[in-house]
Each structure stands twice: as structure tokens, then as C-alpha cells.
Amino acid sequence: MAKPRLTPLIESLPAMVPFVGPEALVRARGKPFRARIGANENVFGPSPRAIAAMAEAAAGNWMYADPESFELREALAQFHGVDRANIVVGEGIDGLLGLTVKLTIDPGDTVVTSNGTYPTFNFHVAAAGGRLVRVPYRDDRQDLGALLDAAIAEDARLLYVCNPDNPMGSFWQADKLQELIAALPDGLLLCLDEAYCDTATAMQPLAFDVGNSQVIRMRTFSKAYGLAGARIGYAVGEAGLIAQFEKVRNHYGINRVGQIGALAALGDQAYLADVVGRIDRARGMLGDIALRNGLQPLPSGANFVAMDCGHDGAYARRVLDGLLARDVFARMPGTAGLDRCIRVSCGTDADLDVFAAALPQAIADADAE
Structure with missing residues (x-):
């Protein structure tokens, strides 16, 4: 056949x-x-404001979502104290992880991650033909030192860290992440998956440094904001790096109702x-x-x-x-x-x-x- x-x-x-x-x-x-x-x-x-906004928006579903997510990116930029050019919105963190791999990994390129952390990331690496190096946990936490050592030894292009971590819930404080970032070798991009950062009440938040093009940080409305079904995530990074997403992202892939709901949810702190x-x-x-x-x-x-x-x-x-x-x-x-x-x-x-x-x-x- x-x-x-x-x-x-x-x-x-x-x-x-x-x-x-x-x-x-x-x-x-x-x-x-x-x-x-x-x-x-x-x-x-989700916030009652978000529910009301999405209910009102449902009748307008004959329209596509704003492909630039202008209002949501503007609000996120103000919220985080960065520029709109430092933010890209995607179909949840999962979609943005796939785009990040597409931007950085050719077949045979090395990616370093922890052995056991969020496995969907590994699917994106496999689909790109990347070589995945898995570093064991230490004391039920991702081992930042061992991850960095492996990335250097393997000449990795991409390093994935989930903080707080799924599935163990452990997290590293900002000072340890700063040490990791300061030691990144040239050519390595650190992808920080911060899906659970909003619920980490004991975690010292890492300040945004959008001047550093070697770090991209992923956030979502799926967890603390209660909009998992809406599939709205975003990445924050250096403007030149974020601009590269415009070459590969699905510009009309955003859920319009979710986009509007996320904006309302962000406004209800x-x-x-x-x-x-x-x-x-x-x-x-x-x-x-x-x-x-x-x-x-x-x-x-x-x-x-x-x-x-x-x-x-x-x-x-x-x-x-x-x-x-x-x-x-x-x-x-x-x-x-x-x-x-x-x-x-x-x-x-x-x-x-x-x-x-x-x-x-x-x-x-x-x-x-």
C-alpha cells in the first residue's frame, strides 16, 4: 500500500x-x-474576573486571537518590570519549550536535563534529534552543580532546569540560581521552567535580568492562576532572543478566550x-x-x-x-x-x-x- x-x-x-x-x-x-x-x-x-471575561469573550470566538498578544504582553511587561519586547506568549509552557528546542538544537546537539524532571521537555528534544544527557537528582533535588558540569563537559547547547521542580516539588533559592547563571559557558542557553513559582511561598524569587541572553524563563497561567485548560504560557528573556520566536512560533495558535482570561486573571492579584x-x-x-x-x-x-x-x-x-x-x-x-x-x-x-x-x-x- x-x-x-x-x-x-x-x-x-x-x-x-x-x-x-x-x-x-x-x-x-x-x-x-x-x-x-x-x-x-x-x-x-480561576479568578471570577477571568471567568466573566472569558464568558463575555466566547461570543467573539469567530475572531482569531491577536497574533501579537499585544495587551497581554503589555500587561505582563508592566507586571514584571520589563519591556514588551522581552516577552513572547505561547500555547502553555509546553509549546514554548518546543519552540526553544527548535531555536537551539540541530540533530546531534547536546541538551542537559535532570533525570526524572518534567518529561515533556524530553519529547521536544527527541523530536529535534537532540542528544539528551540526564543528570541524577541529589537528595531529591536537581543537582545544579552537576548539571553545569555536565553541560560544560558535553558542550551542551541547552540546559533545562525546572524550579520548583516537577515531580518532587523541591526548589532552589535565587542565590543558587544566580551562581549557576554566572557560571554558564558561552554558547549555552539556560531554560528555567518556573511553572510553579507563583505557589512557592518560601522561595526567594530570582530577579529578572533581561540583559542576559543566555537565560530564558518560562511562566504559565495554568497553575496558580487556575487556567490550565486555556493553554496560555509566556517566556521572558533578552529582546534579541525573544525576537527569534517570531520566526518559528504559531502566530494564530493562541486561544483567544484564554488570552482574554489570562489578562483578567493577571489583573486580579x-x-x-x-x-x-x-x-x-x-x-x-x-x-x-x-x-x-x-x-x-x-x-x-x-x-x-x-x-x-x-x-x-x-x-x-x-x-x-x-x-x-x-x-x-x-x-x-x-x-x-x-x-x-x-x-x-x-x-x-x-x-x-x-x-x-x-x-x-x-x-x-x-x-x-
């Missing part, structure tokens, strides 16, 4: 989804979850502060639930808590399966060493009550096998 000619690179790659979505699990199970606390979504939802407070409270409650059941919660700056089950990955998988059997959607890291943990997103009091009731039963099941 006749068929199209795909590139050898694409032909060689497996077809897979980085994360099995809760919707797929619901279809397979034939029933909904009682607690959806596995996808690091903000269950507290009082609501954001309230939500971050609720996330912080839920983190504490998740930690208490873990401790009551003999699990060790890891310090987290994200909107989830990783819980050390005290055994190997097979045991943690049994605990996770026990939760799923009791209609609780949670996840776990997929890398050996980290997979001794389960990872539970912050939820409402009702969500956490369901989790608190299901966890001891899931642990009992895991112990019995």
Missing part, C-alpha cells in the same frame, strides 16, 4: 503520551474519580494571593495526612506534595493502584529512585478528606501483597 514518506527520525520515535490523562482513566474505569488530585491542576479555579494561601494550606494538610500514615512528605514549593512511601517503586505503584481503586486520581514519578514516592496535588477539603480515607486502605493493600 502506498504511504507518505516520514523522516527517519520521526519514524524511529515511539508514539506515546507523556502523561495518561485522567479522562483516559475515567473512560477505562467507566466511572469518575471522587478526588481528581493527580494532574497538578488548581482545583480552586488579590484573588491570586487568596488561592496561593489555600494551596499552601492544602500542602500542609497533605503533609499531615502523609505523616499520619507513615509516609514522609517532601518539602514542596509547588501545588502538590511528593510522599516517600519508604520502599521501592513497585511498592509505591501498589499504593497508587490502591488509591485509583478507591476513586482517587494521583500520580507518581517515573524514574527509578524517585519512584519510591507518590505525588498528590493540592485539593479542596473534600478532596483531601477522600484522600485521607483512601490512603490507609491503599497502604494496607500494598503491604498485603
